[in-house]
Amino acid sequence: MALFYYINDPKTESLLQSKTIQRSTPLIILVFALAILLSSHSTVSAQEEAPVIAIAIHGGAGTISKQRLTPELEKAYIDTLESALNAGYALLRNGEDGTAAVISAITILEDSPLFNAGIGAVYTYQGEHELDASIMHGQSRKAGAVAGVTSIKNPIIAAQAVIDHSDHVMLSGAGAEEFAHQQGIEKVDNSIFNTQRRLESLQRAKERIDQNLSLHKDALGSDMRFGTVGAVVLDAKGNIVAGTSTGGMTAKRFGRIGDSPIIGAGTFADNESCGVSATGHGEYFIKYNVAADICARMKYQGVTLEQASNMVINRVLKEAGGDGGIVAVDNNGNVSMPFNTPGMYRASIDASGNKTIAIFK
Ligand code: ASP
Numbered sequence: 001m002a003l004f005y006y007i008n009d010p011k012t013e014s015l016l017q018s019k020t021i022q023r024s025t026p027l028i029i030l031v032f033a034l035a036i037l038l039s040s041h042s043t044v045s046a047q048e049e050a051p052v053i054a055i056a057i058h059g060g061a062g063t064i065s066k067q068r069l070t071p072e073l074e075k076a077y078i079d080t081l082e083s084a085l086n087a088g089y090a091l092l093r094n095g096e097d098g099t100a101a102v103i104s105a106i107t108i109l110e111d112s113p114l115f116n117a118g119i120g121a122v123y124t125y126q127g128e129h130e131l132d133a134s135i136m137h138g139q140s141r142k143a144g145a146v147a148g149v150t151s152i153k154n155p156i157i158a159a160q161a162v163i164d165h166s167d168h169v170m171l172s173g174a175g176a177e178e179f180a181h182q183q184g185i186e187k188v189d190n191s192i193f194n195t196q197r198r199l200e201s202l203q204r205a206k207e208r209i210d211q212n213l214s215l216h217k218d219a220l221g222s223d224m225r226f227g228t229v230g231a232v233v234l235d236a237k238g239n240i241v242a243g244t245s246t247g248g249m250t251a252k253r254f255g256r257i258g259d260s261p262i263i264g265a266g267t268f269a270d271n272e273s274c275g276v277s278a279t280g281h282g283e284y285f286i287k288y289n290v291a292a293d294i295c296a297r298m299k300y301q302g303v304t305l306e307q308a309s310n311m312v313i314n315r316v317l318k319e320a321g322g323d324g325g326i327v328a329v330d331n332n333g334n335v336s337m338p339f340n341t342p343g344m345y346r347a348s349i350d351a352s353g354n355k356t357i358a359i360f361k
Contacts, residue, residue, distance in 0.1 A: 051236030052351045053092040054333035057084055057105050059115045059345030060227035061279045061325040064359060074359065077114055081347040081357055084108040088231055089349050098233040098241030099160065102135060106156040106245050109229035113195050115345075116227030118154055121193045121247025123202040125209070129193040129247055132261035133159045134170075138240030138269035138331075145170040145261035152180050153188045156245045159261070161185060170261060198250070205251035227345070228260055230267070230277025232329045234351070240331060242267050242275035242291070249282070258282025264292035271331055273298040274305050279344065280317075280324010288317055294328060305330040306338075313338040 059081055069077075088105035092098070110118025121129040133155035134145035144162030147170060152158045158180040162171055171179055181187050228246035235241065244267045246260040259266035259282035266282065268291035269275035276291035285291075290312055297308035309328050317324070318340045325339025325346075333351025337344065347357040 051092075051095065052234065052238070052333045053089070053236055054234045054329045054335055054349060054351045055085060055088045055092060055101065055105070055231065056233075056277075056327035056329050056335045056337060056348035057081065057088065057109070057229070057231040057346065058277060058279055058325070058327045058337070059109055059229050061339045061341045061344035062226045062323070063341060064226070064343035064345075066360075069359070077345055077359065078357055080109065080112045080114055081345060084231070085347040085349065085355075085357070088233060092233055092235055095236045097237075098235035098239050099135070099137065101233045101235065102231045102241045102243040103156055103160060105231040105233075106133075106229055106243050107154045110154050110156065110245055113197075114227065115229050116198075116247045117229040117245040118247075119193055120195050120198065120227065122198050122250040122252075124248075125202075125206065125251045125253040127202065128190050130252070130255075131155045131193075131245070131247055132257060133243070133245035134261040134263060134267040135159045135163070135241065135243035136263055136267050136269040136275070137163070138242075138271040138275055141270070143169050143263045143267075145263065145267075146176040146180065147172040147257045147261040148255055149173070149176050149180070150190045151177050151187045152185060153192065154185075154245075156243055158183075158185055159243070159245075169263060172257070173255070193247070198247075201250045209251055228279040230260075230279060230327060232269070232275040232277050232327055234275075234329050234331065234333050238271065238331065240269045240271050240275035240329060242269040242277050244277045244279075246279075259285035259290070262286055264289050266291060268292045268295055270295050270299070274308075274328050274330040276309070276326050276328040278324060278326045280339075280341070281322050284317060284320055284322025285324065288312070288320060288322065290317065290326065294326065298330065305334050305336045309336040310338050314340050 084105040088101040091101040113120035130148045132147045136143040144159040146158045161183045230244040232242040244260045265286040266278045273295040294308045325344040327337045335348040335350040337346045343360045349355045
């Protein structure tokens with residue numbers, strides 16, 4: 001402040017310039033030299049220390065109605081996405097394994113009634129909830145999945161237990177539950193997944209089905225299965241991990257399983273290319289092997305993550321009539337989140353630290 005005043009005093013300005021600066025020249029040079037030394041040192045150590053990490057999460061894609069999305073509801077979605085994103089990212093920044101980051105982000109979304117996974121899962125035709133989840137590790141290609149489980153609060157944890165404590169990749173139904181409970185995963189009553197909003201969706205769906213409309217996307221509409229959740233990360237060791245968790249489709253019958261627990265369709269990770277978690281009309285994602293196809297295109301066609309994921313979601317899948325989207329991270333920490341529906345709940349932080357939280361295009 002004093003110096004500023006001094007310099008702005010016209011009488012002393014020229015004196016200052018000629019005498020003060022001359023006298024303090026050696027000191028200024030010394031300070032500059034020290035600053036350059038320190039900043040180059042900290043740049044080197046920042047480069048050495050700052051790991052390349054990235055995270056992308058989603059909370060489902062579909063025809064999100066702007067009218068029904070009140071400002072309060074929109075804020076609730078954004079806040080929940082952000083806390084899941086931040087939880088995963090904080091673990092990555094601490095150098096934790098990508099598995100921990102994916103599980104931490106997904107369990108936050110599973111525990112929120114806003115999303116179609118865990119609490120808030122859609123209802124089956126019989127009025128219950130059957131949950132699917134999977135997780136895959138890009139370094140080892142280890143993968144675990146549970147399908148059609150009814151008494152596991154956080155199916156993503158059970159999917160990881162399949163990797164850690166079994167020789168299998170996918171367990172289903174009562175067997176998956178028995179396995180999970182043997183591993184100490186808490187058994188819950190199916191009614192804990194109940195929500196009024198999903199019950200109303202079931203009632204609307206059943207009316208349409210009972211008018212002889214099949215369990216088909218035109219009959220049920222994408223509003224019947226909003227909110228599948230997923231996360232993909234690149235951790236500080238360069239490992240890609242992807243996971244997905246869902247309640248599937250409203251009014252599903254006959255033990256229907258979607259793409260979410262199917263490795264290659266709803267979830268895929270390969271350290272040499274990318275990791276993907278999908279959301280949308282599962283039958284199409286299975287038929288077009290969507291998650292694995294995106295990574296294969298990167299690997300064998302040499303295209304970028306953005307090009308590969310856009311080609312699959314906005315060309316191949318769209319032309320086939322399959323609606324939905326994906327979030328993906330490649331081994332350089334690039335993020336891609338295309339969708340061919342009006343909206344997709346999504347959030348990401350890429351390798352450069354760019355943060356995105358969005359719902360519509
Ligand atoms: N893909 C999920 C399924 O078909 C649903 C969704 O992502 O909305 O089970």
